Amino acid sequence: MIATLSGKLKLRDPGRLIVTTGGVGYEVFVPLSTYYRMPSVGTEVELEIRQVVREDALLLYGFASPAEKQAFDLLMGIQHVGPKLALAILSVLAPKDLVAAISHDDVERIDGVPGVGAKVAERIVRELRDKVSELNVAAPIRMDGASANGHARGGSLIDDAVSALINLGYKPAEAKRAVDAVDAIDEKDGRESLIRKSLAIILGEK
16 A cells, blocks of 8 residues: 655646656646645655555545545545545645534534535535544645745646636636636636635625
8 A cells, every 4th residue: 555655746736746766757736735835846755645546546645744635535524525526625625624614513604615516515514523633734845946825937827717617616707717716816826826716705795
């Protein structure tokens, strides 16, 4: 079972990385919270890994911090929450935000994640209420080589934000409309800021 992965970052896309080590490139699916913390392509990285074996595939899910991995594992223990939905939840809610939502019975905040639904959100709150204390929600350390605002140089800010929202489950037109609606888009604000502002617009419309 693969628990961690260290190597050179070959590809950095919202929701998906390729890390090469020993001449092998590993495809790793990540929440946006981890993607934000990835340095530029060509830099050495180390990820916490959860390996999921299916009948037709062996998949790797990566995380920048142990807390994200622990939260992923807890979410995976909930009925009707698979890897894709767990990543979507962690892309919208950092572990500390997930803990806060569960602790305050904030079902609506979890229901706001695309694909979750009220019943699953209620189940997450109910079943994890006594387990979230296991999470170490200290702020993760930023990876070496990451920029101060959490994104690497290069690439289109707007295209990356739209792609990230689509990966979260939003329709392309909805994602583009939300990104376009963000006021005063500035490269120095970074992808994370733009994505979060776009998410706030979408969730505010619901």
